[in-house]
Amino acid sequence: MESCWFPLDRFPPARTEAGGCDSRPNPNLMVRLAQLGFGRPCSWRQPRPPTPTAPSSRLTRHRQRTTKATMARAQSTRTAPTRTGLPRGLNRGHKTTPRVLPAKPSHGKGRASKRTTFVRSIIREVAGFAPYERRVMELIRNSKDKKARKLTKRRLGTLRRAKRKVDELTGVIAESRRAGH
Incomplete structure (x- = not known):
């Protein structure tokens, strides 16, 4: 059998x-x-068949964390399966039409607007970099990434913020190389 x-x-x-x-x-x-x-x-x-994993759309050095906003975006794109009308089974329950809800304003928290990014770029041009940022950039240039992350973590408090700052400063160095050559 x-x-x-x-x-x-x-x-x-x-x-x-x-x-x-x-x-x-x-x-x-x-x-x-x-x-x-x-x-x-x-x-x-x-055994259940293995589920295929989709490659990540954004590849960064550090692992992407799932936040409320990313979960809400994933739920808004996902559609619920149609119910069968039967009292048992995976899709049990009454046949209903799903409501399409608009995106909550709170889901946009933490996303920088065009105006904010513009103002920050002007402040960066005028004020330049902080002393610890200049030191981190020097460490990155000398390919001491781990030391740069450690120093940034000490200054900023969390490893997540430190990784983001090191990525940002690496981008600044790459941009200056492109502009210089």
Whole structure:
């Protein structure tokens, strides 16, 4: 007997036209059980097939953290499966039409506007870099990234902020190289 998601030997066999019993399980019963959700995979019976992982759209040095905003964006793009109207199964429940909700204003928290980025760039031009930033840039130029991260973490408080600052200063160095040559 071939491998199946649920134990076939527990179900009554199908009746043949002659009145005898067939050795195979009843296909109508199997279909009905699958509709009711009893045909779901069991971890002890057969392993689930591996889910394919999609490559990340943004590749950075440090791991991307999932925040409330990213989760909300993912949920807004994802559509709920249509319900079957049956009381059992994966998509059980009444057939309904999903409401399309507008994006919350709070989901935009932390995203810099054009005006803010413009003002910050002008301040950067006028004021220049802080002494610790100049030291970090020198460490990056001498390919001492770990030391640069450690110093930045000490100054800024968290490793996440430090990594972001080191990435920003690496970009500044690359930009100055491009402008110089």
